[in-house]
Amino acid sequence: MNQAGRPSIDNAAASPRIDAEGPGAPPRRNGELVFQAPWEGRAFGLAVALGEEGLFAWEAFRTRLIAAIAASDRRPEGERRAYYESWLGALQRLLVDRGILTAAEIEDRMRQFATGQRDIVNPGAP
């Protein structure tokens, strides 16, 4: 962990850009998708953005992520959570624990999306 409890990745913004294409372009993802579904990218971005904004210390998120992953690992093989589900659950718990969002408003907003009262714009966007 580095200064201010931020995820170390925010430093990466300062990394120089290098060739993305052509013969000088190093391998990127070894053919593997970074995110399996768009919501995974959003869930990732939410937690990292809030950490960068200083809304919480990264360690506070990380301890909840570890707990969520450990809980998933204890489940039988076919019932474990996908990684970013644990990630999302850890974020939800942290936001509620800190009083940033309430469980009731989250639930309410989920219902609005589920019933089509609101449209999901981002997860699902190309």
Added chain:
Amino acid sequence: MHDHRGGGGHGAEHRHEAEHHHETEHHHGGEVSQTQLLTAALESLLVEKGLLSSDTIDQLVERYEKDIGPMIGARVVARAWTDPAYKQRLLSDSASALAELGIHMDNLVVVENTPAVHNAVVCTLCSCYPWAVLGLPPTWYKEPAYRSRMVIEPRAVLREFGLELDGTVEVRVWDSSAEQRYLVLPERPAGTEGMTEAELATLVSRDSMIGVARVAAPARAR
């Protein structure tokens, strides 16, 4: 080891009672999972409260999907291969050696593979990973099988990755934490003597910097 469990479906880890209804719901004709709904709900509420903007998230995701990847680590490795003095600085004081290349990361330890020692990296508790130099971790890195078995039977796990190590080679497994992350400096393959630093960087794979693969020699040198 390499199989994935696939994406959505099960809902978030810490569901509250009222959210406990299961799996998918219909939304404008398409199937929407609880995880998608929860993600959308969190984003929408946080944006509404002015805590972040959707643009910020867009940029972040874009940065990680497109801009940051193992190529940054590959560049570091290629420099170390071609500049022995740089390699020494990298091994002894990685923060300043990385800063020379414009990479700012102060918690990275670089461990060097040699004919006698093979290093590999794991995070047994979650998924600590040197994002700034390798991008986002591959799926298998986050799987329970890799996280638990790599420390117990590294040779067997490495064999499953196709990496057969001689019995005389010492295997060192490094368990990452929030405070300390690791990058493996793989061995430079034979047949690359005439290559430039930029050409070498194209050979260095993500897996070789996690320590589950060797760097393959270029096709023309084989």
